[in-house]
């Protein structure tokens with residue numbers, strides 16, 4: 001399975017890259033912290049090498065030891081996974097456990113190795129790759145920012161149909177932005193090098209499920225019926241930093257400019273996650289970079305985005321739940337405060353593949369099972385998943401559609417070639 005190949009090949013490769021990154025920062029650690037910094041680097045490397053060995057030799061999972069906000073929840077979850085096994089199955093371990101759990105555990109253990117190694121316990125081992133993705137996507141970012149600024153300039157003159165077309169365009173750009181993800185490429189560079197903006201028509205046949213119309217009717221209806229001081233809140237559960245994040249911010253900017261929303265709330269990851277996922281540092285760093293660009297329209301975007309944050313029209317939130325291994329249907333029990341927050345949304349957009357896996361519990365669903373059913377009770381507000389397919393899971397297809405794709409193109413659901421907008425909520 002794709003899960004097996006990920007754990008056998010891709011994750012050790014990612015760990016090796018993390019170790020290499022620490023090595024390459026040795027002199028920086030020395031300059032900042034003296035000998036102590038070098039000792040910390042050695043400690044982190046030895047913990048990570050041990051982790052790689054545990055993985056490759058299929059050792060049982062061990063509890064987390066370092067005290068952190070989520071340590072107890074994680075250790076309870078490890079016990080829960082163990083409890084799912086029969087006595088004869090022995091201990092739960094790397095190659096005999098659910099993929100979603102194994103992968104999340106690996107990233108949590110990377111984080112543990114770092115926080116166990118002060119004074120370099122602040123270090124984001126994936127920061128460099130995320131920044132590289134941003135720099136390598138410059139041309140596409142400039143094109144996208146220019147498109148947005150031109151659009152905003154004439155937005156008041158657009159009729160309903162034109163506004164809807166522009167909304168759909170930016171949604172699709174945000175969808176294909178999800179192809180750039182660094183855990184998928186084993187940590188290797190995966191920038192935006194193809195011209196997505198000019199390929200949207202050619203890419204349309206690869207949108208397997210397209211619920212964009214529902215998003216439009218929901219938001220345009222909110223706009224029409226909204227009382228004067230009332231709000232429309234769109235939440236975006238972010239995925240990857242770099243090019244994908246730019247596409248999401250451009251979409252968020254459009255939502256405000258078109259008045260389809262009055263507030264946009266973003267959720268990122270509290271700790272470095274699945275290589276390229278967005279943390280608050282990535283979010284702020286990227287906006288700062290965009291603002292300081294030499295390109296007129298790009299820097300205008302950055303300045304506007306900073307302003308939205310200052311004015312409270314854009315709000316960034318952190319919550320530890322997003323880096324727990326739990327599927328989203330467990331949110332009301334595990335993180336009731338977060339569930340209550342999400343209930344305030346008029347629409348929640350879930351970006352990326354990992355969010356899809358967690359929404360659907362990463363189970364072996366039949367292709368034609370309705371999305372609503374696969375969500376298993378997770379219905380905080382109307383929601384839509386925007387994802388390119390990079391894992392062997394897909395629900396809500398027409399009868400026979402998945403089987404047909406599988407027969408003609410066995411890797412159709414793991415290459416990122418196809419994408420979906422899948423909506424759940426009142427119609």
Ligand SMILES: O=P(O)(O)OC[C@@]1(O)O[C@H](CO)[C@@H](O)[C@@H]1O
Pocket residue numbers: 006010103178181182183184185239240274351352353354355357389390391
């Ligand atoms: O959530 P994202 O960034 O779209 O994708 C995450 C991902 O690359 O990570 C896993 C492989 O390691 C797969 O589930 C998935 O393809």
Ligand SMILES: [Mn+2]
Pocket residue numbers: 181239240274276277352354
């Ligand atoms: Mn990701």
